[in-house]
Amino acid sequence: MILTMNNVEKSFDGIQVLQDLSMHVNQEEIVCMIGPSGCGKSTLLNIISGLTGPSKGQVINNSSNISYCFQEDRLLPWKNVYENIDIVNQACDKKTCLDLIDKVGLKGFEGYYPQELSGGMRQRCSIARAFNYEADLLLMDEPFKSLDYTLRLDMIQHLLKLWESTKKSIVFVTHEIDEALLLGDRILLLTNRPTKVSEVFQIKKDKYKRRLTDYQLVKIRNEIVQLLQGDRDSNLIKKSYPEGAC
Amino acid sequence: MKRSTTKVNNLESLPLHEANKNNKKKQVNIVGPMVLLCCFLLVWQILTNMYPPLVLPSPVKTLESLLKIVQSESFLLIIWTTVKSLIVGLTGAIITGSILGILMGANERMKCLFEPLVYFVQSTPPILYMSLAMIWFGLDGQATIFIVFIASIPVMAVNVYEGFENIDPKLLEMAKIFKFSKVKMITQIIIPSLKSYFKSGLIIVIGFAWKLVIMGEVLSSSTGLGSQITDARTNVQMDMVFAWGVVVILLCFLFQKSMAGLLSLKRIRRKNYDLNNE
Ligand SMILES: Nc1ncnc2c1ncn2[C@@H]1O[C@H](COP(=O)(O)OP(=O)(O)OP(=O)(O)O)[C@@H](O)[C@H]1O
Numbered sequence: 001m002i003l004t005m006n007n008v009e010k011s012f013d014g015i016q017v018l019q020d021l022s023m024h025v026n027q028e029e030i031v032c033m034i035g036p037s038g039c040g041k042s043t044l045l046n047i048i049s050g051l052t053g054p055s056k057g058q059v060i061n062n063s064s065n066i067s068y069c070f071q072e073d074r075l076l077p078w079k080n081v082y083e084n085i086d087i088v089n090q091a092c093d094k095k096t097c098l099d100l101i102d103k104v105g106l107k108g109f110e111g112y113y114p115q116e117l118s119g120g121m122r123q124r125c126s127i128a129r130a131f132n133y134e135a136d137l138l139l140m141d142e143p144f145k146s147l148d149y150t151l152r153l154d155m156i157q158h159l160l161k162l163w164e165s166t167k168k169s170i171v172f173v174t175h176e177i178d179e180a181l182l183l184g185d186r187i188l189l190l191t192n193r194p195t196k197v198s199e200v201f202q203i204k205k206d207k208y209k210r211r212l213t214d215y216q217l218v219k220i221r222n223e224i225v226q227l228l229q230g231d232r233d234s235n236l237i238k239k240s241y242p243e244g245a246c
Numbered sequence: 247m248k249r250s251t252t253k254v255n256n257l258e259s260l261p262l263h264e265a266n267k268n269n270k271k272k273q274v275n276i277v278g279p280m281v282l283l284c285c286f287l288l289v290w291q292i293l294t295n296m297y298p299p300l301v302l303p304s305p306v307k308t309l310e311s312l313l314k315i316v317q318s319e320s321f322l323l324i325i326w327t328t329v330k331s332l333i334v335g336l337t338g339a340i341i342t343g344s345i346l347g348i349l350m351g352a353n354e355r356m357k358c359l360f361e362p363l364v365y366f367v368q369s370t371p372p373i374l375y376m377s378l379a380m381i382w383f384g385l386d387g388q389a390t391i392f393i394v395f396i397a398s399i400p401v402m403a404v405n406v407y408e409g410f411e412n413i414d415p416k417l418l419e420m421a422k423i424f425k426f427s428k429v430k431m432i433t434q435i436i437i438p439s440l441k442s443y444f445k446s447g448l449i450i451v452i453g454f455a456w457k458l459v460i461m462g463e464v465l466s467s468s469t470g471l472g473s474q475i476t477d478a479r480t481n482v483q484m485d486m487v488f489a490w491g492v493v494v495i496l497l498c499f500l501f502q503k504s505m506a507g508l509l510s511l512k513r514i515r516r517k518n519y520d521l522n523n524e
């Protein structure tokens with residue numbers, strides 16, 4: 001296991017964000033996480049990466065290096081696309097770097113500065129940077145947001161190829177169920193704050209052969225939708241009948 | 247005096263590309279300022295008809311005196327004397343101020359140590375330094391250099407320090423994740439973050455110091471531009487006071503503008519990353 005978290009708690013002055021959260025990531029596994037906005041997914045990744053510590057609980061990290069594709073692009077405004085990607089890897093030769101740029105569809109924009117790019121292009125640059133860094137654990141926080149549908153599918157394929165060639169373990173946070181279905185070995189569903197893992201789905205099928213129309217994927221998708229819908233309904237009921245009227 | 251310089255420079259510390267846009271607009275929009283200048287001269291002319299020339303010299307008379315000044319042999323020498331004081335005092339202030347700002351930004355203890363000092367120096371009116379300096383250094387150029395030096399330090403220090411305060415913590419986190427070395431952190435993140443604050447500090451401080459150097463010379467010196475104003479005043483030559491005034495204003499403007507222009511120079515050449523082109 002490359003990462004284990006036991007009963008992790010995290011609170012920010014008064015608000016309890018994570019409560020009693022336990023999870024693990026196996027070697028060479030892609031773990032996808034779906035959860036409501038503001039439930040603490042980014043906080044969880046920050047704890048994994050060591051940027052913040054947990055308030056309570058245990059994080060056992062067996063990875064030697066962690067790469068992180070942040071929710072925001074966090075590119076250096078005074079460096080162009082090429083330099084931003086190149087900067088994280090001293091050993092990187094020009095060809096690998098240009099290859100990466102090509103893969104994320106930024107060919108021809110190597111010399112552009114972040115403020116001259118669109119939001120999605122900046123995002124892709126930040127993805128390429130995360131890929132370029134030598135690491136055995138890759139954290140991705142909604143990396144494909146603000147990309148169009150086909151580009152998303154492309155990026156999923158690239159991510160799979162990268163995963164195949166480097167055998168990284170990946171923690172992938174997303175709001176898109178489909179992305180999770182296509183990428184994940186396991187999908188973790190997170191609850192509202194205080195957050196813990198509410199449901200785990202295992203998908204055994206070879207990631208390259210998955211189609212969104214596959215019976216197994218459709219079934220899991222339905223279950224997830226039902227759970228999310230159920231969450232919503234129970235919240236609605238709580239709102240309309242407060243104080244345990246139901 | 248200080249507030250007005252800051253205001254002018256807010257415009258100049260705009261992001262580079264916007265500043266460039268403004269420059270372009272300015273070149274086209276020369277008509278407006280010209281009309282304004284004409285109005286100003288007209289009002290001036292009307293007023294001269296109402297007051298004796300001893301109080302208010304006419305624009306034409308001022309221009310004549312100005313031409314006389316410019317043509318005189320010692321003109322450049324006088325300017326050079328003043329500029330020399332300015333450069334010496336300012337260079338010292340920029341270096342000292344930047345070092346102070348960096349120390350304050352980089353180290354919490356240094357901040358506690360120097361912050362009160364910087365604000366103390368900043369709150370003291372320059373004329374107070376002037377009075378002291380005239381006693382300490384006498385009536386040659388040194389007093390002027392001293393006040394330029396001492397009064398400009400906090401401006402620079404505060405600007406550089408502010409740059410530190412505004413380094414994006416998210417970029418620092420990014421650097422931590424990708425294990426940037428100390429050197430890389432400083433050269434790739436901290437220095438570029440400070441650059442624009444340093445630049446705007448530089449532009450502000452030049453305008454500020456230019457006014458101080460003139461004030462210093464008017465009060466304490468027998469050389470330089472300021473002393474010429476003093477001489478003209480004691481001889482009750484109002485046209486000369488006006489003419490030197492024009493010289494001072496134009497030079498200050500030129501200084502600031504050329505510095506701003508120098509700092510906003512940016513090569514927009516795009517690097518070529520085609521593998522085959524190498
Ligand atoms: N530095 C902080 N200080 C105080 N509260 C914080 C801090 N960071 C996060 N929080 C709180 O923690 C909660 C979770 O934030 P987080 O960014 O982890 O959410 P998220 O699950 O990533 O949401 P989204 O899907 O919208 O990105 C929020 O309620 C937020 O207010």
Ligand SMILES: [Mg+2]
Nearest residue numbers: 041042071141
């Ligand atoms: Mg988030």
